[in-house]
Amino acid sequence: MDFRQLRYFVAIVEEGSISAASRKVHIAQPALTRQIHALEAALGGSLFERGAKGIALTVTGKALYEEAKQLLETRERIMARITALGQGITGKVAVGVTVSHLWVPEIKQVLSGFRDSYPQVALEVYPLLSGPQSEKLKDGSIDAGFLYMGDEIPDYLRTRLFHKDNLVLAVPENSPLVDSPPDKVHQLNRYNFVWGPRSSSPVYYDKLLAYLHQQDFYPKVVQIGADNVTILSLVAAGLGISIVPGDCKWISPPGVSFIDMPELARCDMSVSFAWNTHNHSPALQNFINTVLDGCHTQQPSSC
Structure with missing residues (x-):
C-alpha cells in the first residue's frame, strides 16, 4: 500500500465510479483497476462490492476511506511544511x-x-x-x-x-557651540566629554580614538554612557558633549544639537x-x- 494507491481509492469513492476516477487522476481505467486490486491484495480483503447498480464500499472499504483521507491530508500538510522550510518561506x-x-x-x-x-x-x-x-x-x-x-x-x-556614515559633534541645544562651532577638532580639548566604554564596541572605539588622536584631540571624559542612546541622554542633560555617528540623529532625545565638522566628516564610520x-x-x-x-x-x- 502506498499513498498513490490511497489517492486512487479515495478518488473512486468520491467520484462514484472507476471511469470517472480515472479521468480525475489522469490514469487509464485498466491501470487504475490494477492498482485497486493490488491495494486489496495488500490489505487482504475487498474494498468494493460490485453489482448491477455500480460499486459500493464494503465494511473494510468504509473504514479505509476515513483513514485514507486523514493520511492524505496529513501527508499534504507535511509536504507543504517541509517545502516551505526548504524554500525559506517559514x-x-x-x-x-x-x-x-x-x-x-x-x-x-x-x-x-x-x-x-x-x-x-x-x-x-x-x-x-x-x-x-x-x-x-x-x-x-x-x-x-x-x-x-x-x-x-x-x-x-x-x-x-x-550603510555609509561618519562622525558628528553632539552638544546640548543651549550650548554656545551651536552658534560658534570650532573649526578644528583639537579645539574641543578643553571641553568635558561623555564617552562610551571600549567593551561595548571595540572596533568602533579603537577606530574613533585612533582618528581623533591623529587630529591632536584627546577627550577629557567626565561621564560614561553604556551606549549612544545613554550618551545622548547625558548630553541632553548638560553633563558634557560627545562625538557620535551621524546616524544617532535617528535615536536622539530632545535637547541635543548635532554639529557637522569637516574633520569629523572625513572619518568613515x-x-x-x-x-x-x-x-x-x-x-x-x-x-x-x-x-x-x-x-x-x-x-x-x-x-
Missing part, C-alpha cells in the same frame, strides 16, 4: 542591530521588506552593540547582524558594506552587514538576499 531569522541604527531608514526598509515578502518567517530583531553582536554571531545565537566591522574578518563570517557562513538556513539566505538587494555597494566591507 522558519526563523535572528538579527542583531546596533542600538544607534534601529531607526535608520535603510535598515527599517530591509526589515519591513523582508516581513512583507516572508510573512511566515519569525524575524527576531535584537538591539545589540557591535561587541556583543560579534560574540553572538560566532556562537550562533544570532544569524546575522548590522554592526561595525574591523579590517580582519573572521573565517566564519561574510560581510558587506551596508560605516555599518556592515555580516552573517555566519556555517548557517545554511534557507530563511537566512532569503534575508541575506533581501539585504544585499538594498545595499549601496556589493563590495566587501573594510570598516
